[in-house]
Each structure stands twice: as structure tokens, then as C-alpha cells.
Amino acid sequence: MTLALPPTASSAPPSLQPEGWLRYLSFSLDHKVIGLQYLVTGFIFYFIGGALAGMIRIELVSPMSDFLQRDTYNEVLTLHGTVMIFLWIVPVVNGAFGNYLIPFYVGARDMAFPRLNAVAFWLIPPAGILLIASYFIAGASQSGWTAYPPLSLTTPAAGQVVWILSVLLLGGSSIFGGINFIATVLKMRRPGLKMMQLPMYCWAMLGTSFLVVLATPVLAGTLVLLSFDILAHTGFFNPALGGNAVVYQHLFWFYSHPAVYIMVLPAFGLVSEILPVHARKPLFGYTTMVYSILGIVFLGLIVWAHHMFTSATPPWMRLFFTIATAFIAVPTGIKFFNWLATLWGGKIALNSAMLFSCAFIVHFVFGGITGVALAQVPFDIHVHDTYFVVAHFHYIVYGGTVFVVFASLYHWYPKFTGRMLNEDMGRLHFTLTFIGFNLCFAPQHWLGLNGMPRRVAEYDPQFTLVNQISSVGALLMAISTLPLLINVIWSAFRGPMAGDNPWNALTPEWLTSSPPPVENWKGPAPLVTHPYGYGVPEGQIDLKGASGKELWTSGS
Amino acid sequence: MLLVLVGLWVGQNVNMLPVAASSNAPLYDQLFTVLFVIGTILFLGILGLLLYSLIRFRRKEGDLGDGVAVEGNLQLEIFWTAVPAVVVLFVGIYSYDIYDRMGGMIPLSDPHAMHGGMAMESAATGPSDSMPPGMVMAANVPSAVEGAEVRTWGGIGGSPGSSSGALPVDVTALQFAFLFHYPEGDFISGELHVKAGQQVELRMEARDVIHAFWVPEFRLKQDVIPGQPTILTFTPTRAGSYPIVCAELCGPYHGGMRSTVVVHEPDAFDAWLDQNRPATVASAASGLSATG
Numbered sequence: 001m002t003l004a005l006p007p008t009a010s011s012a013p014p015s016l017q018p019e020g021w022l023r024y025l026s027f028s029l030d031h032k033v034i035g036l037q038y039l040v041t042g043f044i045f046y047f048i049g050g051a052l053a054g055m056i057r058i059e060l061v062s063p064m065s066d067f068l069q070r071d072t073y074n075e076v077l078t079l080h081g082t083v084m085i086f087l088w089i090v091p092v093v094n095g096a097f098g099n100y101l102i103p104f105y106v107g108a109r110d111m112a113f114p115r116l117n118a119v120a121f122w123l124i125p126p127a128g129i130l131l132i133a134s135y136f137i138a139g140a141s142q143s144g145w146t147a148y149p150p151l152s153l154t155t156p157a158a159g160q161v162v163w164i165l166s167v168l169l170l171g172g173s174s175i176f177g178g179i180n181f182i183a184t185v186l187k188m189r190r191p192g193l194k195m196m197q198l199p200m201y202c203w204a205m206l207g208t209s210f211l212v213v214l215a216t217p218v219l220a221g222t223l224v225l226l227s228f229d230i231l232a233h234t235g236f237f238n239p240a241l242g243g244n245a246v247v248y249q250h251l252f253w254f255y256s257h258p259a260v261y262i263m264v265l266p267a268f269g270l271v272s273e274i275l276p277v278h279a280r281k282p283l284f285g286y287t288t289m290v291y292s293i294l295g296i297v298f299l300g301l302i303v304w305a306h307h308m309f310t311s312a313t314p315p316w317m318r319l320f321f322t323i324a325t326a327f328i329a330v331p332t333g334i335k336f337f338n339w340l341a342t343l344w345g346g347k348i349a350l351n352s353a354m355l356f357s358c359a360f361i362v363h364f365v366f367g368g369i370t371g372v373a374l375a376q377v378p379f380d381i382h383v384h385d386t387y388f389v390v391a392h393f394h395y396i397v398y399g400g401t402v403f404v405v406f407a408s409l410y411h412w413y414p415k416f417t418g419r420m421l422n423e424d425m426g427r428l429h430f431t432l433t434f435i436g437f438n439l440c441f442a443p444q445h446w447l448g449l450n451g452m453p454r455r456v457a458e459y460d461p462q463f464t465l466v467n468q469i470s471s472v473g474a475l476l477m478a479i480s481t482l483p484l485l486i487n488v489i490w491s492a493f494r495g496p497m498a499g500d501n502p503w504n505a506l507t508p509e510w511l512t513s514s515p516p517p518v519e520n521w522k523g524p525a526p527l528v529t530h531p532y533g534y535g536v537p538e539g540q541i542d543l544k545g546a547s548g549k550e551l552w553t554s555g556s
Numbered sequence: 557m558l559l560v561l562v563g564l565w566v567g568q569n570v571n572m573l574p575v576a577a578s579s580n581a582p583l584y585d586q587l588f589t590v591l592f593v594i595g596t597i598l599f600l601g602i603l604g605l606l607l608y609s610l611i612r613f614r615r616k617e618g619d620l621g622d623g624v625a626v627e628g629n630l631q632l633e634i635f636w637t638a639v640p641a642v643v644v645l646f647v648g649i650y651s652y653d654i655y656d657r658m659g660g661m662i663p664l665s666d667p668h669a670m671h672g673g674m675a676m677e678s679a680a681t682g683p684s685d686s687m688p689p690g691m692v693m694a695a696n697v698p699s700a701v702e703g704a705e706v707r708t709w710g711g712i713g714g715s716p717g718s719s720s721g722a723l724p725v726d727v728t729a730l731q732f733a734f735l736f737h738y739p740e741g742d743f744i745s746g747e748l749h750v751k752a753g754q755q756v757e758l759r760m761e762a763r764d765v766i767h768a769f770w771v772p773e774f775r776l777k778q779d780v781i782p783g784q785p786t787i788l789t790f791t792p793t794r795a796g797s798y799p800i801v802c803a804e805l806c807g808p809y810h811g812g813m814r815s816t817v818v819v820h821e822p823d824a825f826d827a828w829l830d831q832n833r834p835a836t837v838a839s840a841a842s843g844l845s846a847t848g
């Protein structure tokens with residue numbers, strides 16, 4: 001395929017860049033290679049993080065601390081959180097799909113800064129290895145992914161410092177990526193392509209990248225100060241030396257609440273690409289979708305203290321953050337109703353990509369409802385730092401984002417590899433994941449309401465049965481990765497050929513071969529002004545009356 | 557409509573919470589029921605809509621056509637912007653009201669803390685002897701706290717000094733236990749004993765790292781942060797023993813950092829207090845009280 005390139009285009013790079021599968025182990029500048037590097041690396045860390053989760057769920061089968069050492073347990077839960085957030089979800093929904101898709105969507109041949117892009121990726125494996133290795137060498141961090149001082153100042157210093165170093169590297173990677181996405185979307189658009197003609201994922205990544213660029217440096221600065229406290233015995237966050245532990249929490253959550261949107265907004269964008277294709281309908285309400293993304297970005301930056309309702313925040317602050325937080329439900333609600341309206345009246349293919357997307361809607365709506373409840377101070381005071389919160393955010397990041405990652409894998413795999421995934425295996429994977437996930441996390445809401453705090457290795461024996469149910473769910477989730485792995489590996493070699501455009505989609509990544517050539521299109525980049533131009537003219541089905549009534553009953 | 561009925565039924569009949577044993581627990585449970593009903597209605601509504609769409613509009617075998625090309629509908633979009641906005645506004649105001657009744661908003665009476673219409677509302681009713689809510693305000697408030705140099709950080713319902721007749725207990729949280737010091741008898745207990753119907757004022761301090769004092773049956777939780785003495789007041793209402801749980805990760809034995817709060821009937825409480833006075837158990841208690 002590369003033979004088709006005009007020999008003058010780039011004569012030096014091809015000789016330096018390896019060909020074939022070796023590209024994926026190299027410092028490649030091709031955004032598609034980098035995207036897949038992110039994806040595969042992310043999945044490796046997903047399995048590591050999953051194994052850590054498995055250890056937690058095994059420990060919690062019995063109410064005694066009997067499976068892991070107590071400090072090992074805290075290391076495991078810290079690593080689980082850190083790996084899943086910084087090495088799996090953020091790199092995959094941003095780095096993997098962003099790098100693969102954004103240049104296609106803006107009609108560019110690569111990202112704005114290909115070299116920075118490669119650097120951003122290559123920061124991840126060393127950071128990840130460093131983090132995991134800290135467990136074997138000096139003992140990993142034990143203070144949770146939140147690393148609240150003074151606990152993080154009193155737990156073994158080596159593990160904590162390595163943790164900080166690793167998160168700093170990952171944060172740097174994330175910032176480089178964010179800058180690149182902003183520049184690519186704003187400056188690399190093909191002439192003639194307007195902002196309001198971009199596929200929704202571009203808007204999602206633009207919003208996300210602004211959050212990344214604004215919030216991540218704050219985390220970085222905070223962690224540097226924390227490392228001073230540990231290594232140089234400064235007293236920024238150490239009350240014993242006149243510091244203030246709550247200031248750390250403010251700074252930490254100033255990043256880590258937006259981090260939720262850094263993990264979730266790209267998923268919103270991906271779903272907005274997948275649903276129209278498999279429902280054969282235009283994306284409903286493009287303009288309101290764009291504005292709701294911008295609304296979420298803005299609100300996402302001013303709600304951080306809802307994580308601190310029990311940590312001696314002044315009451316006016318509690319009130320403000322309650323209201324701001326609850327109002328995120330408005331732009332988010334718009335998106336969900338628009339997706340439902342996208343499905344309404346379509347010709348929906350119930351394939352794996354669609355099933356995972358719909359399960360995402362169900363889980364996220366559920367997690368959103370518990371989220372609005374958690375935003376209410378009096379409600380939060382009871383369930384803060386309990387399993388209710390654990391259940392809530394797993395519904396958001398696993399039931400939401402990770403389900404979208406799976407949906408995206410089924411949707412774009414044909415483009416990545418040129419071969420189709422097996423549908424039956426896909427549906428088996430979906431069924432197992434869906435049942436396992438809900439079995440694992442739904443009961444945890446009850447646990448939290450009734451008195452089980454999070455991050456414990458031992459608990460009141462009255463919670464044993466429900467914890468065991470939850471662990472069975474986790475086991476199902478572990479099993480569900482088998483059909484996925486088998487499917488992905490087997491189909492890469494034996495799957496039926498996909499052709500350029502198996503889904504009959506309109507967005508630009510499908511208007512080239514599968515997998516695409518090095519500079520994306522052999523000819524000029526196509527100008528796609530209607531990325532969602534599906535559908536037959538209106539009037540064949542009387543839609544308005546029916547949908548309005550139906551929606552009315554659901555909303556009242 | 558059916559949906560609303562189902563939602564109401566679920567809210568009334570599905571009990572997700574432990575028993576309510578303090579005066580603010582019933583308020584909490586009210587809020588919970590309201591949220592539960594609204595949440596159930598919304599969730600089932602959206603789930604129903606989704607499932608209906610998936611079945612009704614699924615692609616038939618061999619049909620390669622497209623759906624209808626509807627790109628949007630401004631009225632509908634405005635409608636479903638309004639629905640969550642109204643729900644959220646209602647929930648927000650309602651939960652504010654609940655929080656106010658729990659006593660959480662008291663310091664809003666401070667003129668510096670003006671914050672929209674809601675603050676005005678409580679400014680009219682708020683007592684003046686509230687605790688200092690923050691650095692700026694601390695100077696303006698005639699503090700009623702003993703030893704006014706120590707800034708006290710509020711928990712819920714905390715207005716120190718205002719609650720005459722409250723049972724004071726000094727709580728020290730450390731890895732990995734809570735210690736309860738009773739100034740009235742000058743002794744230390746590993747369990748919290750309180751009297752049903754009498755307000756309790758916990759003056760909390762942490763020795764080493766952050767802990768959180770949580771009694772699920774009281775629906776109360778307060779972080780105990782080193783360097784920030786915190787006051788938490790509540791009124792237990794129902795006799796019995798309930799767990800005290802540390803809710804903030806504080807180290808390897810965090811999960812084991814549990815204790816018990818025993819709510820006595822009034823007579824039994826006095827008896828318990830007498831029993832534990834240093835005069836009665838001289839040796840053990842006085843030895844311990846040195847650490848208090």
C-alpha cells in the first residue's frame with residue numbers, strides 16, 4: 001500500500017521508520033500507529049488493573065483480612081485506581097481513539113505535532129513500568145490514588161515518591177496530547193471544513209483537551225509540593241509543620257473532578273459517532289450537543305469541592321458546589337435525550353457495537369442519577385467515602401466509558417485491521433460483561449448506604465453475602481475478557497475481510513482503505529460536510545406525535 | 557403516569573437504609589425517599605424508552621435502508637433541557653431545606669457568606685453565636701468557643717456553646733482507634749456512650765492522619781483532620797448499639813478502625829457515667845486520662 005505514495009512525498013522518513021509490525025514498537029510518527037500503540041498498551045494495563053481488582057474482590061469475599069497483607073491490600077487498591085485511571089481509561093479514550101480518528105475527521109494527514117505525539121505516547125510505558133515495579137522493589141504507594149496527606153507523608157516514602165513520579169510522567173503525556181488535539185482540531189482542518197461540520201468526537205476531544213491543559217498542571221504542581229513534603233520535609237500539607245491538609249484536597253480535586261470528564265467526554269464523542277451509523281439516522285441535535293459539551297467543560301471546572309463535603313468546608317461552599325454539580329445534569333441530560341432521539345425511528349442494527357453503546361446509556365443514566373443525589377450535601381454526608389461512591393463512579397467510568405471503549409473496538413476494528421470481528425463472540429462478550437458488571441457493582445450501592453466504607457480489607461460480617469455476590473460479578477467480568485481476547489486475536493488473522501466501509505458510514509475514516517495508507521488517503525482528503533447525513537427524507541413515518549408523547553411520559 | 561405510580565411505590569416500599577437513630581436521620585430518610593422516587597421514575601422511563609426503541613426500530617433482516625433523516629427538533633430539545641433543569645432545581649432547593657433543618661447551614665448567617673437568595677433566607681433565622689466558618693469570617697464572630705485562639709472547624713449542626721445542656725465529649729482519632737474523653741467524669745472510654753434525647757457535642761481532633769467519624773444509623777459523617785479541631789453535634793433518639801466506622805483511608809488497619817456508640821435510656825446512661833468515674837474505677841481510668 002505504501003508503494004502508492006509519491007516517492008517525493010517523504011523520502012527520508014520511510015528509510016528510518018521500520019515497516020510491518022515493527023512499526024508498533026518504534027518511535028513512529030504516524031498518528032494511526034501511535035493510536036494503536038496507545039490502544040494496545042492501554043489494554044495491557046487494563047488487564048493488570050483488572051487483576052488487581054480481582055485481588056481486592058477475593059480479599060472481600062470474607063469479612064476478615066485474610067488474603068493479602070494489610071499494607072499489600074492498600075498497595076493493591078492504590079495501584080488499581082492509578083492504573084485504571086492514568087494508564088487505561090485516559091490514554092485509551094484520549095490517546096488511542098483521539099490519535100487514530102481526529103486527523104481523519106479534520107481531513108489532515110497527521111496530527112499537528114507528530115513528534116510531540118510520539119513523545120507523549122512513549123512516556124506511558126516507562127511510567128507504567130515504574131509504577132508497577134515500585135511494588136516489587138520498594139513497596140508501592142499505600143495512600144490510595146488520592147494520596148491525601150498526612151497519610152501520604154507517613155506511609156513508606158519510596159513508594160509514594162515513585163507514584164508521584166509516575167503520575168507526573170503520565171500527566172505530562174496527557175498535556176502533550178491535549179495541546180496536540182487542540183492544535184489539530186483548530187488549525188489542521190482541511191480547507192472548506194467548518195467547525196460546525198466536524199464529527200462530534202472532535203468537539204468532545206476539543207473540550208476534553210481544554211480540561212487537560214487547564215487542570216493537569218495543577219495536579220502536577222500539587223504533587224511536586226507533596227514530594228517536597230516527603231523528601232525535603234517542607235510543610236505545605238503537613239499540619240504538624242504548620243501546613244494545611246485540606247488545601248491539598250482542593251488542589252487535587254481541581255484536577256481530579258475534571259479528570260472524570262477527561263474520561264467521559266471522549267466517550268460521549270465516540271458514542272455520538274457509533275449510534276448514527278448503526279441506527280442509520282443523523283445525530284439528533286448537533287448544535288445542542290456541541291453546546292452541552294462546552295457547558296460540561298465549564299461546569300466541570302467549578303465543582304471540585306463536592307468531594308470534600310465532609311472535610312470542613314465552609315457551608316456557603318457546600319451550597320455552591322452542590323448547585324454547580326447538580327446542574328451538570330442539564331447539559332448531560334441533553335446529550336442522553338438526543339441519543340435516544342437518534343435511535344428513535346432508526347433502523348437499528350443490534351450488533352455488539354450498538355449493544356455496548358446502549359448499555360453505556362443505561363449505566364451512565366443510572367450513575368448520573370446517583371451522581372445528582374451525591375451532589376446533595378446532606379445525602380453525601382452519609383454515603384461519602386463508602387461503597388455507594390465506589391459503585392457510583394464505577395457505573396460512570398466502567399459502565400460508561402469502558403463500555404464505550406468496547407463498543408468502539410467493535411466499531412473500528414475493521415478499520416484498524418481490515419478484518420471483521422466475530423459477532424457471536426462479541427455478543428457473548430457483551431452479555432457476560434453486562435451481567436458481571438451489574439452483579440458486581442449494583443449491590444455495592446446497598447453496602448454503602450448500610451455502613452460499609454470504601455478501601456477496607458475487613459468489614460462488618462453482616463455484609464458478607466452481598467460482598468460475595470459482588471465478587472461473583474467480578475469473576476464474570478474477568479471471564480468476559482476471554483471471548484474478547486480470543487475474538488480480537490483470532491479475527492486479526494482469520495476474520496472475514498472488511499472492505500473499506502463495512503458499516504456504510506459517512507465519516508472520513510471510512511472513505512479510505514482498511515487499514516488506511518500512511519497518509520490516510522491516496523488522493524486528496526475528502527471534504528465531508530455532513531458526517532451524519534444518513535436517512536431517507538422525512539414524512540414516511542409520522543414521528544413527531546409519537547415521540548413527543550412517549551418522551552412526555554418519561555419525563556414527567 | 558404508571559411510571560410515576562411505580563416510582564412512588566418503590567420509594568415507599570423498598571427500604572435501602574439502616575435504622576434511623578438520630579434526630580437528623582428521619583430528615584435524611586425523607587430526602588432519600590424523594591431522590592429515590594425521582595431517580596426511579598427517570599431511570600425506568602429512560603430504560604423503557606431505550607428498550608422500546610431497540611425493539612420497535614430494530615433492523616429487519618435484509619433491510620439495508622436508512623431511518624428518517626431527522627436532524628433535530630428545537631422544541632423537543634428545549635423540552636429536555638428544561639426537564640432536568642427543573643428536577644435539579646427542585647432537588648437542590650429541597651435538599652437545601654433538609655440541610656438547613658439538620659443545622660448544616662447555620663454559619664450562613666454571617667454577612668460575609670451572602671450567597672444568593674438562599675443565604676438571605678437563613679440570615680433571618682440564623683443565630684448570631686455561630687462558629688467561625690472560615691478564615692475571613694473568624695475575626696468577625698464573637699466566638700463562644702472555649703479558648704478562642706483555637707479555630708474550630710464546623711461539622712454538621714455544630715454551633716458550639718449555643719447548645720446548652722449538650723453532653724460534651726472529646727474525641728481523639730488516631731491510628732487506629734477513636735478515644736472518647738468525658739469531661740464530666742474525666743475518664744476515657746473506647747466506646748461512645750450517649751443518652752437518648754440529649755444533644756451530644758463531639759469535639760474532635762486527629763492525632764496523626766485524617767480519619768472520618770461515621771455512624772451510619774445517625775446518617776452523620778465528619779472528617780477529623782489533624783490541625784483542625786472540629787465540632788459535631790447531634791441528638792441520638794433511639795436506644796441501642798450502633799457501629800462507629802472510620803471512613804477515611806488511614807493506613808493498614810483502616811478497616812479495623814471501628815467502635816460502637818451505645819445510646820442509653822436516660823437512667824442507664826447516668827448509671828454508666830457513675831460507674832466509670834475515676835472515683836469508682838480509680839486506677840485504670842486515671843492512668844488513661846493522662847493521654848486525653
Ligand SMILES: [Cu+2]
Pocket residue numbers: 256257260303304306307
Ligand atoms: Cu467530582
Ligand SMILES: [Cu+2]
Pocket residue numbers: 730731732766767768802803804805806810813
Ligand atoms: Cu481511621
